[in-house]
Amino acid sequence: QSVLTQPPSASGTPGQRVTISCSGSSSNIGSNTVNWYQQLPGTAPKVLIYTNNQRPSGVPDRFSGSKSGTSASLAISGLQSEDEADYYCATWDDSLHGPVFGGGTELTVL
Amino acid sequence: QVQLQESGPGLVKPSETLSLTCTVSGGSVTSGSYYWSWIRQPPGKGLEWIAYIYYSGSTNYNPSLKSRVTISVDTSKNQFSLKLRSVTAADTAVYYCARLLIGRLDMDVWGKGTTVTVSS
Numbered sequence: 001q002s003v004l005t006q007p008p009s010a011s012g013t014p015g016q017r018v019t020i021s022c023s024g025s026s027s028n029i030g031s032n033t034v035n036w037y038q039q040l041p042g043t044a045p046k047v048l049i050y051t052n053n054q055r056p057s058g059v060p061d062r063f064s065g066s067k068s069g070t071s072a073s074l075a076i077s078g079l080q081s082e083d084e085a086d087y088y089c090a091t092w093d094d095s096l097h098g099p100v101f102g103g104g105t106e107l108t109v110l
Numbered sequence: 111q112v113q114l115q116e117s118g119p120g121l122v123k124p125s126e127t128l129s130l131t132c133t134v135s136g137g138s139v140t141s142g143s144y145y146w147s148w149i150r151q152p153p154g155k156g157l158e159w160i161a162y163i164y165y166s167g168s169t170n171y172n173p174s175l176k177s178r179v180t181i182s183v184d185t186s187k188n189q190f191s192l193k194l195r196s197v198t199a200a201d202t203a204v205y206y207c208a209r210l211l212i213g214r215l216d217m218d219v220w221g222k223g224t225t226v227t228v229s230s
Contacts, residue, residue: 035216
């Protein structure tokens with residue numbers, strides 16, 4: 001059972017906008033910034049969004065993140081087939097003094 | 111460009127100790143800006159943080175694994191390592207090493223991962 005809660009799956013058609021939610025608590029999302037990782041099939045995760053809404057260089061601006069209270073969300077606009085992947089939210093947990101992850105959301109582009 | 115590379119046995123017998131090493135290239139484990147971390151992913155499941163270490167040797171462990179895990183750093187070899195004792199089939203997973211940026215608290219560089227299977 002993951003500390004952060006994500007929907008197990010999401011889907012959309014090319015060009016659509018999709019959002020993925022992530023819910024936590026006061027000891028993690030409520031008091032720390034949120035990161036999002038993209039894991040393409042058979043590869044290691046890659047940071048997609050850091051500090052709630054910042055994109056590393058090379059990440060398209062179709063990806064955006066937001067946080068409110070103890071929840072966060074990832075939005076993907078202009079969905080493309082290459083966006084098919086697993087997406088994980090993550091943050092720091094003040095109780096663990098370490099990172100915690102969501103269970104992951106498998107995104108399917110129909 | 112910093113790169114991380116995991117190494118170690120791909121098969122470990124139940125009750126034995128899993129030992130993995132992460133070699134850092136293009137950068138130094140003595141950088142004060144990072145925690146050096148281990149994360150694992152069981153087949154078909156999500157990510158689980160195992161432990162991290164600072165170059166000084168300061169450590170922190172996931173409480174769920176703390177009694178069985180030791181993380182260490184070898185600055186002379188620019189490596190850090192993981193030992194997981196008394197393994198069972200539930201420890202079968204892809205094990206990743208990753209660099210955790212202290213300021214942003216995200217893992218900005220990951221190794222490619224190494225699959226460890228626990229089986230007799």
